[in-house]
Amino acid sequence: MRPTAVIFDLDGVLVDSEQLWDRIRRDVVAEFGGQWADGATEVMMGMSTPEWSRYLVEDLGADLSADAAAESVIDRMAQRYETQPPLLPDAAETVTEIARWCPVAIASSAPARIIQTFLDVADLAGTVRYAVSSEQVGAGKPAPDVYLDAARGLGVDAAECVAVEDSGNGLRAAVAAGMTVFAVPNPHFPPAEHALRDVHRVLGALAELPGAVRALT
Known part of the structure; x- marks a missing residue:
């Protein structure tokens, strides 16, 4: 070929960045009253933004909308990329x-x-x-x-x-x-x-x- x-x-x-995504998502879930679950990291690998943001809210219990969860995580990731890629x-x-x-x-x-x-x-x-x-x-x-x-x-x-x-x-x-x-x-x-x-x-x-x-x- x-x-x-x-x-x-x-x-x-x-x-x-996999560890960084994981750490930031864990922080957002904890800050908004959710509970991290065993295997959650592996489940979300490959998910699109709408998919993993819904997972943070619906499966892990973060008390905010899926859109707000996505915005919070992505904002923190973007800041890290801009300052320390x-x-x-x-x-x-x-x-x-x-x-x-x-x-x-x-x-x-x-x-x-x-x-x-x-x-x-x-x-x-x-x-x-x-x-x-x-x-x-x-x-x-x-x-x-x-x-x-x-x-x-x-x-x-x-x-x-x-x-x-x-x-x-x-x-x-x-x-x-x-x-x-x-x-x-x-x-x-x-x-x-x-x-x-x-x-x-x-x-x-x-x-x-x-x-x-x-x-x-």
């Missing part, structure tokens, strides 16, 4: 290198505001050709919608794309979209073994990606 595009997840792949090692360099010979996109469960803030602080706004949030396509991961939209946004066939993911729900979404999937497991929230069964290859670090993609051609 000769890939025509590479589509990156954001959280856990390009930014070390949690870029992972080699993230910007890897995207830039691949973009020299292959169009790249971002397909993320992060809100569009957070994706744009990342692109600005990482100086990648002119490099990433298309970026989409699952909140813009209706269904979050593990549904394939956000990956299929990213392929359409680049004007390529999903089956000719490489997807780069870290979480179980993200891996399932990319596989369901029919893409060749590279896993870069998040050490803090590693995917279950069964989620890795259908991926093309598991990488030890993001810096390995350019060579791995080139090996497909």
